[in-house]
Amino acid sequence: MKIDAVDFFYLSMPVVTDEGDGSQDALLVRVAAAGRVGWGECEASPLVSIAAFVCPMSHGACRPVADSVLGQSFASPADIARIAALVGQRSMDLLQAPHTWSGIEIALWDLLGKVRGEPVWKLLGYQRAHRKLPYASQLFGDTPQETLLRARRARADRFVAVKFGWGPIGTADLRADVDQFTAAREGLGPDGILLVDVGQIFGDNVEAAAARLPALERAGARWLEEPFQTAALGAYSALAARSSKLKLAGGEGAHNAHMAEHLIDYGRVGYIQIDCGRIGGIGAAKRVADYAVQRGVQFVNHTFTSQLALSASLQPYAGLQSHEICEYPYAPKPLAREVTHGLERDADGLISLPDSPGLGVSVDTAAARKFLVDVEIKVGGRSLFRSSDQF
Amino acid sequence: MKIDAVDFFYLSMPVVTDEGDGSQDALLVRVAAAGRVGWGECEASPLVSIAAFVCPMSHGACRPVADSVLGQSFASPADIARIAALVGQRSMDLLQAPHTWSGIEIALWDLLGKVRGEPVWKLLGYQRAHRKLPYASQLFGDTPQETLLRARRARADRFVAVKFGWGPIGTADLRADVDQFTAAREGLGPDGILLVDVGQIFGDNVEAAAARLPALERAGARWLEEPFQTAALGAYSALAARSSKLKLAGGEGAHNAHMAEHLIDYGRVGYIQIDCGRIGGIGAAKRVADYAVQRGVQFVNHTFTSQLALSASLQPYAGLQSHEICEYPYAPKPLAREVTHGLERDADGLISLPDSPGLGVSVDTAAARKFLVDVEIKVGGRSLFRSSDQF
Numbered sequence: 001m002k003i004d005a006v007d008f009f010y011l012s013m014p015v016v017t018d019e020g021d022g023s024q025d026a027l028l029v030r031v032a033a034a035g036r037v038g039w040g041e042c043e044a045s046p047l048v049s050i051a052a053f054v055c056p057m058s059h060g061a062c063r064p065v066a067d068s069v070l071g072q073s074f075a076s077p078a079d080i081a082r083i084a085a086l087v088g089q090r091s092m093d094l095l096q097a098p099h100t101w102s103g104i105e106i107a108l109w110d111l112l113g114k115v116r117g118e119p120v121w122k123l124l125g126y127q128r129a130h131r132k133l134p135y136a137s138q139l140f141g142d143t144p145q146e147t148l149l150r151a152r153r154a155r156a157d158r159f160v161a162v163k164f165g166w167g168p169i170g171t172a173d174l175r176a177d178v179d180q181f182t183a184a185r186e187g188l189g190p191d192g193i194l195l196v197d198v199g200q201i202f203g204d205n206v207e208a209a210a211a212r213l214p215a216l217e218r219a220g221a222r223w224l225e226e227p228f229q230t231a232a233l234g235a236y237s238a239l240a241a242r243s244s245k246l247k248l249a250g251g252e253g254a255h256n257a258h259m260a261e262h263l264i265d266y267g268r269v270g271y272i273q274i275d276c277g278r279i280g281g282i283g284a285a286k287r288v289a290d291y292a293v294q295r296g297v298q299f300v301n302h303t304f305t306s307q308l309a310l311s312a313s314l315q316p317y318a319g320l321q322s323h324e325i326c327e328y329p330y331a332p333k334p335l336a337r338e339v340t341h342g343l344e345r346d347a348d349g350l351i352s353l354p355d356s357p358g359l360g361v362s363v364d365t366a367a368a369r370k371f372l373v374d375v376e377i378k379v380g381g382r383s384l385f386r387s388s389d390q391f
Numbered sequence: 392m393k394i395d396a397v398d399f400f401y402l403s404m405p406v407v408t409d410e411g412d413g414s415q416d417a418l419l420v421r422v423a424a425a426g427r428v429g430w431g432e433c434e435a436s437p438l439v440s441i442a443a444f445v446c447p448m449s450h451g452a453c454r455p456v457a458d459s460v461l462g463q464s465f466a467s468p469a470d471i472a473r474i475a476a477l478v479g480q481r482s483m484d485l486l487q488a489p490h491t492w493s494g495i496e497i498a499l500w501d502l503l504g505k506v507r508g509e510p511v512w513k514l515l516g517y518q519r520a521h522r523k524l525p526y527a528s529q530l531f532g533d534t535p536q537e538t539l540l541r542a543r544r545a546r547a548d549r550f551v552a553v554k555f556g557w558g559p560i561g562t563a564d565l566r567a568d569v570d571q572f573t574a575a576r577e578g579l580g581p582d583g584i585l586l587v588d589v590g591q592i593f594g595d596n597v598e599a600a601a602a603r604l605p606a607l608e609r610a611g612a613r614w615l616e617e618p619f620q621t622a623a624l625g626a627y628s629a630l631a632a633r634s635s636k637l638k639l640a641g642g643e644g645a646h647n648a649h650m651a652e653h654l655i656d657y658g659r660v661g662y663i664q665i666d667c668g669r670i671g672g673i674g675a676a677k678r679v680a681d682y683a684v685q686r687g688v689q690f691v692n693h694t695f696t697s698q699l700a701l702s703a704s705l706q707p708y709a710g711l712q713s714h715e716i717c718e719y720p721y722a723p724k725p726l727a728r729e730v731t732h733g734l735e736r737d738a739d740g741l742i743s744l745p746d747s748p749g750l751g752v753s754v755d756t757a758a759a760r761k762f763l764v765d766v767e768i769k770v771g772g773r774s775l776f777r778s779s780d781q782f
Binding site: 010012016017018019020021022024025043044045046047048051052054055056057058059060061062063085088089092093094095096098099166199200203204229231232233234253255256258259261262266278373374375376377378379380381384 | 401403407408409410411412413415416434435436437438439442443445446447448449450451452453454476479480483484485486487489490557590591594595620622623624625644646647649650652653657669764765766767768769770771772775
């Protein structure tokens with residue numbers, strides 16, 4: 001079949017705030033081929049990702065993503081990999097390209113699965129999709145008391161594992177952070193799994209991050225996520241050498257498989273966290289999952305948006321039984337809750353990927369229409385992009 | 392002073408082809424503060440880079456670059472670094488942000504130099520700007536004969552060093568490439584400095600690149616540039632271990648200083664090539680230059696566009712006398728030739744950075760107007776960007 005059309009739908013909450021909540025907008029991608037459609041999602045700035053699809057060519061290695069996608073024939077996972085390589089080569093100097101391509105790539109897998117009547121994880125070579133233990137992923141409260149209450153609420157809501165992220169950590173003094181970690185553990189109880197995400201707040205300052213290690217270990221945190229910028233491999237490995245029980249986690253910023261592999265090899269993370277909506281899609285993420293197995297590192301999805309993104313990000317490690325934990329957006333905005341459905345926790349509180357073809361997630365186009373943002377891009381008097389409400 | 396305005400001017404040749412010639416369009420940036428202006432240039436897709444400046448916020452770590460720049464006060468190099476860190480933090484998840492920021496950062500240095508009455512290299516701490524030996528940077532011919540003629544022409548035009556890049560290399564068989572390398576040497580004569588750039592054509596295929604090593608060493612090439620994708624550090628180091636006289640070069644794709652440092656430490660390149668219009672500007676490039684000195688690696692600019700970009704990219708290593716070679720766009724398109732002026736070769740065929748304040752390069756706004764591309768970006772019925780011809 002031939003890729004006939006790629007359509008982008010920019011959705012947004014009416015008001016977007018500066019909190020670290022990635023579910024406030026979304027860029028859905030629909031790919032059409034042979035009379036059928038597949039859906040994907042870029043975990044990226046919608047406007048900029050659309051611009052990278054339609055922009056005028058700057059030169060042979062800075063072409064719009066559209067040039068490598070539209071009209072391509074595809075019938076197998078190998079074709080998706082071939083198109084990925086084409087995008088990499090022709091859009092080498094277009095920095096945003098991997099974010100744009102990620103959503104398209106996901107939609108291609110969804111479409112291929114639907115055509116073949118198989119779930120994506122089967123197309124990836126897995127015999128079955130093992131259930132995952134979801135951790136409730138949420139932000140730290142503004143105060144330790146608020147964090148404590150959030151931890152209790154998640155436990156009451158049957159979450160065994162909880163991750164707190166961002167918020168005030170690293171913005172005041174050490175003592176304030178210690179109080180937050182302590183409150184999180186108190187709220188979770190002694191048997192809860194505590195994960196901590198500090199959102200790159202320490203840049204590449206190893207000492208600032210290391211000062212938090214004793215309190216994190218006392219609180220029994222299983223991992224410390226993103227103490228540094230994704231590229232600060234030296235800082236990661238220096239901190240890894242100074243922590244004993246606590247492992248480092250990171251990787252959501254990786255926009256190609258190499259970057260994730262470097263975090264494993266040079267940064268010495270114990271958990272590699274991959275967002276399919278950024279790394280170049282499901283194929284690139286599967287490569288990282290294979291590598292993680294080889295290196296004895298745990299693969300974890302990164303997802304803070306919709307259930308479509310969640311399904312895509314779980315596929316690459318669906319068959320890895322011992323890589324059992326998964327991120328689960330605990331309190332996403334209505335946009336993310338209403339537009340896609342399909343992945344609820346089962347009676348045991350676990351997440352199963354659907355057996356249905358493709359990603360197994362339906363897009364509620366009537367709901368999506370409510371959040372649709374109108375976009376128009378004109379260059380040289382020519383309209384390069386005009387948003388459509390034709391779902 | 393306070394940053395009052397940042398204006399983008401998208402310039403383009405009337406026709407842009409898919410050859411690997413980066414001088415076919417340009418994104419000029421003008422920053423205004425305290426009644427003065429500075430000029431910079433992004434080496435990036437103009438439309439996508441503009442979109443990254445004006446896009447709506449997606450969440451606290453995916454904000455438009457404008458949010459971290461407009462209204463900021465600045466009076467010193469430390470302030471430029473502070474704003475750079477702010478962009479890094481607030482636009483962490485906006486992949487295109489470093490390309491947009493690079494042009495702004497360059498303009499801030501230009502402006503600061505003008506205000507202080509000093510060239511940028513002096514603001515960077517150098518006592519003098521040493522002359523550089525420019526290499527004529529051009530593409531391989533479609534045939535070995537054409538490459539030979541191009542080599543002769545460059546020598547006749549007083550270039551001692553010549554780089555050939557891209558074109559047909561890696562697209563046919565080994566023999567075709569060997570013929571190209573041989574022709575380049577023949578055209579240059581035995582005493583010319585030959586540099587070869589293969590534009591990432593081998594992806595991460597070490598064997599394919601290694602097969603070219605004997606011919607490159609026979610032709611006496613000084614470096615092999617970009618055999619692989621910027622992030623393929625393992626492939627770089629594997630190839631470095633297999634070459635004796637020939638050194639590897641790379642780094643133009645680095646969009647932060649860490650990436651360049653990794654190419655040095657893990658990729659084992661002998662030449663680190665930095666484009667100020669991509670890596671985050673002059674400050675990030677200077678950090679890499681310092682690192683290169685520490686590690687015994689040669690720093691080289693990457694420039695394939697205007698003289699404004701050339702001046703910016705030479706500043707970070709202006710004071711490093713033993714890092715003497717520099718890239719010089721040999722046959723840029725009229726756009727790049729006409730819009731900026733200031734850096735011609737002297738009687739010895741060498742390039743000197745100007746002593747005049749800032750970057751020492753003037754922008755010919757009348758010429759720029761001829762190449763101006765009209766852009767309009769509307770989101771949610773609101774015009775976020777409308778190009779202006781008010782230079």
